[in-house]
Amino acid sequence: MAATLFFQVLVNGLVLGGLYACIAAGFSLVWGVLNIINILHGTFVVIGSYSAYYAYIYLGVHPFISVVLAGIILFIIGYLFQRGIINRVVAAPVLITLSLTFGLDLFLNNSLLVVFSADYLKLNLANPLGVLQFAGIYVPVDRLAAMVLALFLTCLLYWVLEASRIGRAIVAVRMDREAATLMGVNAKHIYAVTFGLGALMAGSAGAMLSVIFPISPIVSTLYLSKAFVICVLGGLGSVAGAMVGGLVLGVVESFGGLIFGPEHAMTISFCLLILLLIFRPTGIMGKKGYE
Template sequence: MNLLIQIFINGILQGGFYIIIALGLALTWGILNIPNLTHGTFIVLGGYITWYLYNNFNIDPLLNLPIVALIMFILGYIIQRLLINFVIKAPKFNTLLLTFGLDMLLTNIIQLIFLTNSYIINPIYASKSITFGDFLFPEIKLIAFFIGIFLAIGMWFFLLYTKLGYSIRATSQNKIIVRFCGINPGHLYAITFAISSAISGIAGAFYGMIFQINPYIGPMLTTKSFIISSIGGLNNPINIIFGAILLGIVESLTTLYIGPTFTDLFSFSILVLIFFFRPNGLMGKVR
């Protein structure tokens, strides 16, 4: 019984980490309807930036988070404003092609700079656990869990109760009307994409402390983010919590009873079932 409870704890904490991974994609694809295939590579880039700052300047990875988020925010704004904005009005296939090509470009740049080596960010707390009774709570996953919850609730509040959030949602619904209100849709799209990129950078920092980063894991992270977003509903930040924790628990149970080789198989099975029975996600859409 204790083993099963520990597996559920591991799954919930893994889900907290998955919240951070999926939030950026939920924002760009769900709110702006931009299928960003570079999402996973942005996470990888955030991980490499964190690793570089930690190993070369001895800055603690958690203290690195604002720096990484700022760097990724600027990068995301530039990419959206100078590249993706030109295909916003085009068919979604054009956006897919552009972000796919951009993903390949960024992957090769990362490989050129950091080679093909795998790195892990290993501060002392990354390998420590808190013991509560008979159960273990890995410190880094516990931190990621609370930050993931905070970011999801913060994004929900930002979108629904701030002036900029109102403007972003209005722009996603009707770009023509908001122009008459004095709102620049191109700037708002870039700001939203930049926020998504900043969250991806934070996700990369935690990924590097939990797993190993290498230049080629981007597509896998994009796919996993899409699965999580699809479970909760693509444009609902709060429901990302539900989708991420559900996936974390399913993967933990699969690892225990079937084997780690089959975790991705079960993840994709969930996605197929959701598309078949609940195309808008298990929790529906936020209004």
């Protein structure tokens, strides 16, 4: 019995963690390459969720297909934000860049509140895929599929960074902006693409999350803070780190919720984050005082 419970909680955590990984991968990419903490990230996730919701209600498009749609929408939004606004302060001190993305988020999130209101929306699929049962462990297939899709997307991002032309340019700019510029890379464009890719990951994750969690502009901070925690857990600017960090956080939250009650899941992850920052800022992130 205890073993079944243990595995049930573990599986729940892993399913959740896959989705978290997808959220964090984009956030981590932007932080690592642009050295900007994108406070907008949570709101991007929410926009992705709304896109999927309305695509399903009005067009009947399944959220898993809307992942592409949401990704494209958010990529465009992200690209424009970076190209038009954030690029102007990209090398400025932390206080400036952080205040800027904060300001942008206040604006964007408040706009969502005005348009969609704070009321929670729930997307109920007309034909849910049912529940998978294995050795006494239950997993809703929709969730499982969302997780697999999320992990697939995260791997795709990894592949893009490793193998594609644009990905190599991003990596080059990250390592040495001056040198990359000399070799003909348009750094401003690359920054914007990077930010766009980060937003794309957020939007896609949001579309998948719409099947699982209620949708409201209010939950954006929740997603944002998870992205923070995962980045510190898994290491900065690495897709693989986001993947590991996401899965770890999912499992920790899942077990923490079991022990302390689900309403404290968030607090547990925050405490974890602060402890990590205090005791092992170098060990986990590899780089100390990265500014």
